[in-house]
Ligand SMILES: Nc1ncnc2c1ncn2[C@@H]1O[C@H](COP(=O)(O)OP(=O)(O)OP(=O)(O)O)[C@@H](O)[C@H]1O
């Protein structure tokens with residue numbers, strides 16, 4: 001009975017109803033789309049960080065601090081037999097990190113040299129390109145670095161660094177490859193070079209700053225047996241900053257979520273409030289026919305809830321193909337939009353939204369609950385409505 | 397015979413600003429089964445107020461009002477709703493039909509509230525639509541009907557449950573002469589067939605001629621209460 005009356009009233013209202021449904025359905029689709037992008041952002045940020053930078057974690061020199069470039073001159077040590085052994089078994093790869101100054105086209109840039117074995121397989125980087133015999137040291141840079149220094153493949157440039165006695169030394173490098181990296185922290189200001197060349201420049205054999213572990217290797221298994229110059233940083237430790245960044249982005253996402261939903265809710269709220277004023281006589285009539293206040297509140301809440309229901313149906317009709325298409329084909333970021341400025345690494349040019357069933361489901365449930373509450377709140381006022389006032393078309 | 401409505405020393409105040417306005421004062425009235433009575437008086441004399449109280453839509457301020465033996469002051473809002481649903485029919489000056497429902501659905505609605513089964517509902521609806529002469533309009537929406545037709549639907553809706561009491565607040569105020577007579581003859585007929593007590597509020601001479609009992613209200617007081625011979629009925 002209630003259902004039939006609600007449906008008749010709902011569709012009897014005509015164009016206005018459909019506009020509300022349309023707005024609400026757009027909000028639903030936009031929220032799910034946004035969530036897909038967000039999930040894709042965060043999972044790709046993690047994936048990129050693991051693939052290009054941290055692998056399964058670090059065994060690192062205990063003084064190593066990536067945020068203090070000058071300290072890098074002191075934070076390396078020779079590798080012991082045990083660490084060399086896990087490198088030989090391809091469970092880890094050594095990285096030597098050292099500050100330097102580059103002079104591409106005569107301009108000065110502070111850079112960080114990252115020495116790594118060209119044949120390594122731990123990080124997903126095309127390090128094999130540094131095996132080329134170019135007569136000078138073959139190095140690789142990321143595309144951001146390439147843009148900021150105007151260096152491209154085949155370009156040669158000078159490097160100066162302070163050797164162990166504190167004297168400045170110089171050497172010529174050639175860009176063997178420009179890499180397309182998702183993670184900007186291994187790109188901006190970074191020069192990747194063969195480990196042996198960097199060790200030679202620093203006159204050390206076998207020294208390193210970090211052992212990057214394979215994701216299958218448990219660093220804890222060697223920790224008791226190596227010198228206490230070395231400490232273990234797990235994947236979890238190393239992703240801490242990223243996790244808090246994503247938590248921040250999470251908040252931004254909810255702000256968008258709330259804005260979208262609010263837009264839709266305002267139209268429903270407005271309709272409900274208007275209904276309470278315009279439909280007073282109808283309510284009075286229903287009361288005179290013997291409907292209780294609870295039934296009336298139920299009726300009006302239910303009518304509001306129908307917006308959510310039909311918006312979901314409509315959203316599903318046109319939203320599903322849109323969402324599937326964007327998930328499959330991705331969509332390019334607008335020209336000039338740099339994701340690094342959002343502080344989230346991992347996104348280069350095309351975003352593939354990642355829709356998870358669980359998040360779609362919880363989004364829908366949450367949105368429907370909110371719609372019903374927004375319908376219910378104004379309807380609650382009916383409880384205070386006197387039948388005589390309703391029939392006269394006024395509120396007490 | 398027991399009265400369907402008993403009003404004793406009843407007064408109704410409305411709060412106005414800081415004070416109060418007395419709309420009805422010291423009313424004593426009884427209505428028996430099958431009456432065809434009217435509250436007659438100028439605008440503001442308290443006719444609608446009295447009908448609303450009798451119809452359990454409002455409460456009196458002082459005195460006693462019993463409807464079908466129930467003291468209306470102690471009814472919960474739920475019980476009052478049930479009372480209206482089962483025993484009281486309303487007819488309004490402005491018809492008050494549900495705009496998105498067809499004629500059939502409008503008349504059926506009170507029976508749905510009473511949880512009658514579908515077959516019984518449809519039989520009763522068709523029976524009463526026959527009486528008001530609207531069997532050819534069952535599927536029409538109110539917007540497609542004339543004022544007279546709308547009021548006949550409203551009468552059918554009020555009478556379909558065969559209530560003990562029918563309250564009609566100026567039912568002819570929006571109708572022309574022909575339609576008014578039409579409606580009144582219909583109600584006289586139903587009053588006889590169903591033994592429902594009809595109480596009107598009106599200042600329409602056409603209506604007054606049909607009344608068997610005429611209660612004059614003046615400034616919230618009963619000025620006169622007279623039986624009258626009914627020529628038209
Ligand atoms: N809710 C209210 N609050 C305050 N005063 C009211 C209220 N309802 C009615 N009144 C006053 O009570 C008096 C009686 O009103 P009522 O509506 O019963 O008159 P009526 O006889 O039906 O008049 P009419 O013929 O114009 O319909 C009027 O003076 C009116 O202003």
Ligand SMILES: [Mg+2]
Pocket residue numbers: 443444445565597
């Ligand atoms: Mg009145």
